[in-house]
Amino acid sequence: MGLLYTKFYIDFDEDEWKQISTDPIVFQTIKDDVTLDIEDTSHKTYKLSFKEGGKIKMLRVTGKFRLTWDDKEIL
Numbered sequence: 001m002g003l004l005y006t007k008f009y010i011d012f013d014e015d016e017w018k019q020i021s022t023d024p025i026v027f028q029t030i031k032d033d034v035t036l037d038i039e040d041t042s043h044k045t046y047k048l049s050f051k052e053g054g055k056i057k058m059l060r061v062t063g064k065f066r067l068t069w070d071d072k073e074i075l
Contacts, residue, residue, distance in 0.1 A: 003067070004067045005067070007041055017034065024059055025059070026058075028055045029053060033075060035048065050074060054074070055069065
């Protein structure tokens, strides 16, 4: 299970992602090899590439976002 904290909201491109849940907030890829660029709270940048059907869960915690995903869904 992957885990990152970020202070920035992530924009999910509508032609690559669809929101499948609002509580918790979950986005799922609708294409293969979809990449997210994420800057964590220590200012390290990560590029995550997801398989088609891959999901990322976003939970708002005090002043930041907690992102989790299943490592099996990463390319």
